Amino acid sequence: xxxxxxxxxxxxxxxxxxxxLPGVFLVLRRMAMMSDAISHTVLLGxxxxxxxxxxxxxxxxxxxxxxxxxxxxxxxxxxxRTRLVKxxxxxxxxxxxxxxxxxxxxxxxxxxxxxxxDAVLLGELAFAPFDRFTPFGYDLGPxxxxxxxxILLVNxxxxxxxxxxxxxxxxxxGLAAALGFVPGVLHYALMGVVSVTVVGAFEAVGSxxxxxxxxxxPITAYLLTDNLARMIAxxxxxxxxxxxxxxxxxxxxxxxxxxxxxxxxxxIFFVVLLLAxxxxxxxxxxxxxxxxxxxxxxLLIIHLLNHEGLPEAEQENxxxxxxxxxxxxxxxxxRTVRQAVQLGLVSRLNxxxxxxxxxxxxxxxxxxx
Amino acid sequence: xxxxxxxxxLIFDYTLRTVALGAGVLGIVSGALGSFAVLRRQSLxxxxxxxxxxxxxxxxxxITRSKAPLPLMLGALVAxxxxxxxxxxxxxxxxxxxxxxxxxxLSVFFGAGLMLLTFVQRLPDARQAGxxxxxxxxxxxxxxxxVITMSILGGAAIxxxxxxxxxxxxxxxxxxxxxxxxxxxxxxxxxxTTLIVVAIVIGLQAVGVVLMSAMLVAPAAAARxxxxxxxxxxxxxxxxxxxxxxxxxVMSSMVPRLSTGPTIVLCISAVVLFSLLLxxxxxxxxxxxxxxxxxxKLRLEAxxxxxxxxxxQHEDQDHSHSIAVLKAMNRGQGGVKxxxxxxxxxxxxxxxxxxxxxxxxxxxxxxxxxxxxxEEVER
Numbered sequence: 001x002x003x004x005x006x007x008x009x010x011x012x013x014x015x016x017x018x019x020x021l022p023g024v025f026l027v028l029r030r031m032a033m034m035s036d037a038i039s040h041t042v043l044l045g046x047x048x049x050x051x052x053x054x055x056x057x058x059x060x061x062x063x064x065x066x067x068x069x070x071x072x073x074x075x076x077x078x079x080x081r082t083r084l085v086k087x088x089x090x091x092x093x094x095x096x097x098x099x100x101x102x103x104x105x106x107x108x109x110x111x112x113x114x115x116x117x118d119a120v121l122l123g124e125l126a127f128a129p130f131d132r133f134t135p136f137g138y139d140l141g142p143x144x145x146x147x148x149x150x151i152l153l154v155n156x157x158x159x160x161x162x163x164x165x166x167x168x169x170x171x172x173x174g175l176a177a178a179l180g181f182v183p184g185v186l187h188y189a190l191m192g193v194v195s196v197t198v199v200g201a202f203e204a205v206g207s208x209x210x211x212x213x214x215x216x217x218p219i220t221a222y223l224l225t226d227n228l229a230r231m232i233a234x235x236x237x238x239x240x241x242x243x244x245x246x247x248x249x250x251x252x253x254x255x256x257x258x259x260x261x262x263x264x265x266x267x268i269f270f271v272v273l274l275l276a277x278x279x280x281x282x283x284x285x286x287x288x289x290x291x292x293x294x295x296x297x298x299l300l301i302i303h304l305l306n307h308e309g310l311p312e313a314e315q316e317n318x319x320x321x322x323x324x325x326x327x328x329x330x331x332x333x334x335r336t337v338r339q340a341v342q343l344g345l346v347s348r349l350n351x352x353x354x355x356x357x358x359x360x361x362x363x364x365x366x367x368x369x
Numbered sequence: 370x371x372x373x374x375x376x377x378x379l380i381f382d383y384t385l386r387t388v389a390l391g392a393g394v395l396g397i398v399s400g401a402l403g404s405f406a407v408l409r410r411q412s413l414x415x416x417x418x419x420x421x422x423x424x425x426x427x428x429x430x431x432i433t434r435s436k437a438p439l440p441l442m443l444g445a446l447v448a449x450x451x452x453x454x455x456x457x458x459x460x461x462x463x464x465x466x467x468x469x470x471x472x473x474x475l476s477v478f479f480g481a482g483l484m485l486l487t488f489v490q491r492l493p494d495a496r497q498a499g500x501x502x503x504x505x506x507x508x509x510x511x512x513x514x515x516v517i518t519m520s521i522l523g524g525a526a527i528x529x530x531x532x533x534x535x536x537x538x539x540x541x542x543x544x545x546x547x548x549x550x551x552x553x554x555x556x557x558x559x560x561x562t563t564l565i566v567v568a569i570v571i572g573l574q575a576v577g578v579v580l581m582s583a584m585l586v587a588p589a590a591a592a593r594x595x596x597x598x599x600x601x602x603x604x605x606x607x608x609x610x611x612x613x614x615x616x617x618x619v620m621s622s623m624v625p626r627l628s629t630g631p632t633i634v635l636c637i638s639a640v641v642l643f644s645l646l647l648x649x650x651x652x653x654x655x656x657x658x659x660x661x662x663x664x665x666k667l668r669l670e671a672x673x674x675x676x677x678x679x680x681x682q683h684e685d686q687d688h689s690h691s692i693a694v695l696k697a698m699n700r701g702q703g704g705v706k707x708x709x710x711x712x713x714x715x716x717x718x719x720x721x722x723x724x725x726x727x728x729x730x731x732x733x734x735x736x737x738x739x740x741x742x743x744e745e746v747e748r
Contacts, residue, residue, distance in 0.1 A: 027466075027469045030466050030468050032466075032468040032471070033416075033468045033472055035472065036416065036476075040579060082645065082653060084593075084594060084645055085407075085593070085645075086407075086412070088410055088411070088468075089407050089410075092412040092413055092416065092585075092586035092590075093583070093586055093587055093590055093638065096579065096582060096583030096586075096634050097583070097635065097638045099580070100634040101635070103628055103631045104631045104632070104635070107626050107628050108626050108627065208420065208475075208476055208479050209480055211475065212480055215469055215472040215473050216473055216476070218469075219469050222464070223463060223465075250484070253487075254487070255484040255485075255488065256486065258483060259482070259486070260480070260484050262479065262480020262484075263477065263481045265477060265480075266480070269473065279463065284462075
């Protein structure tokens with residue numbers, strides 16, 4: 001690995017971790033699409049900041065972008081509060097307007113400047129290491145690494161400091177308001193953090209893939225754990241894993257790094273979706289099969305118990321006719337009986353089924369339950 | 370440019386005519402189908418599907434190596450459709466919510482498309498599908514054959530919409546009832562979603578990925594303010610959509626360096642703003658005026674009743690009462706003087722000395738009627 005390759009991976013990993021942290025709360029608060037809206041509208045902030053300073057590297061651009069992010073959220077809220085449109089429609093109305101204004105401003109007044117909408121939307125991670133951070137002539141590393149590193153620290157600090165408040169406002173906004181935690185303020189603070197992260201990240205990966213970085217790791221982690229702290233940590237880890245594997249996928253295929261990162265997040269999600277220990281599709285299917293077997297066995301022993309010692313037991317508990325009485329498929333009946341025998345719940349006695357001692361106990365318990 | 374030349378250009382200038390026609394067709398189709406998306410709370414589905422279409426376009430280009438609109442549109446259709454199915458199945462099989470699934474599919478599909486696009490860029494005959502066109506649309510580059518393709522696809526979509534009108538109406542307002550009567554709601558859902566994908570695919574070339582979602586959402590959101598009837602809403606929405614499309618196309622042709630897609634979006638957004646503010650019944654301005662009127666009426670009644678109570682505490686009915694007392698009784702409300710002036714105009718009260726007021730006989734009648742009404746309500 002060359003040092004450039006290491007640096008690209010470092011930038012990718014730090015960016016992914018920085019995005020995954022606020023992403024967790026977006027996903028839990030059902031505001032995932034707000035990241036999509038913000039990632040489009042920050043373009044307006046960047047353009048306006050550029051007109052103000054005439055400098056594409058100025059920090060004013062980041063502040064402007066963060067402010068437009070918050071503006072987006074408040075416009076959506078204002079529209080939503082009129083109750084004339086639903087929230088999803090409000091988002092769908094607001095961000096195209098701000099984005100259109102930005103595109104028109106660029107094409108009319110900044111056409112000859114290097115404010116390339118493609119670059120903003122798509123980003124190019126491969127070029128990030130060439131922009132060096134050189135205070136007083138010392139080359140400390142790529143600017144992007146420092147920028148995303150500081151954003152990661154800010155996000156970590158935000159979540160660490162306001163963990164309790166965020167948790168409460170996310171899962172029980174009513175209680176949070178009643179206890180005086182001003183969920184509204186926290187909401188805007190979170191949106192501010194999201195905006196800053198989006199701005200920082202899309203220089204590296206482009207605005208649309210910021211959405212992948214913000215949503216894919218948290219929803220993958222959501223399938224793995226029920227604990228908020230663990231979900232945050234898992235998201236960050238998945239973010240880093242996806243970023244690095246995405247880089248190598250791009251290397252292997254000689255394709256766009258940002259695109260490959262998104263694709264690798266898709267793959268990770270798919271694998272987790274299939275194999276997650278408790279919520280995965282396999283685990284769920286397996287559990288369903290096991291439960292249906294268990295249910296059938298319980299039904300069988302209750303049936304045996306009901307007719308035990310009665311005159312009709314001869315007929316009811318006969319292996320040949322059992323499936324008719326239980327209204328089961330013959331195959332299924334044979335399978336269930338075999339399992340029940342293996343588990344020592346029933347035993348066969350010349351063509352009849354008899355409950356064992358433990359089988360009788362289980363059946364009685366099942367009835368009581 | 371005066372209206373005459375504009376009309377002349379609109380008919381005889383190839384580029385302007387094509388662009389305006391294309392934008393108009395797009396507006397009709399997306400306006401009509403967008404109504405259903407908005408009513409079914411799937412406003413952002415358009416955004417997701419327009420992004421998800423990218424890999425389909427790229428793959429279709431890699432296979433056919435041509436920029437003919439139909440295969441590209443078909444590719445986009447398949448990819449957008451797969452994306453929708455992915456969203457539906459994620460929501461059905463896991464506890465992940467709709468919005469997260471939407472964002473996830475949108476970004477991952479788009480990313481995969483970007484990855485594939487690198488292969489296109491490496492082709493020797495690098496006539497690539499044109500990422501710019503796809504992202505931002507390029508209405509100016511629309512050809513007559515594109516507009517014809519758009520019209521045929523859009524016309525087919527509208528026909529199917531008309532054919533399944535009753536079923537789609539059920540789907541939008543009462544799925545359970547529809548299912549209980551025996552309609553295949555899942556299939557209808559997929560069909561309607563497919564039609565929405567068609568509308569999106571039609572628009573990608575004209576306004577691009579990002580702004581396509583606005584073409585679906587905005588006309589419908591505006592039309593919703595004007596009516597409560599589905600048929601009327603779809604018609605108004607289609608009309609708004611095509612109007613904004615044509616006006617936007619014309620405006621962007623008149624002003625240099627004004628991109629068509631964003632201009633169309635700003636036009637339709639202006640229509641939305643106008644509708645939100647001024648639509649009859651639901652408009653915010655009327656709402657506000659109604660609110661003010663009610664407040665004034667309530668205040669007037671409060672002052673009238675106060676004056677009546679004060680008068681009833683005096684033997685002499687013509688004993689006047691100071692405005693300061695009334696103000697004290699309505700603390701924090703304000704507007705006491707205005708209410709008194711209005712009462713005077715109606716002949717319910719008169720000013721005997723400066724700042725001193727007394728009820729007239731008709732004012733007393735009015736007030737006692739008010740009290741009786743209130744007692745009845747309380748009972």
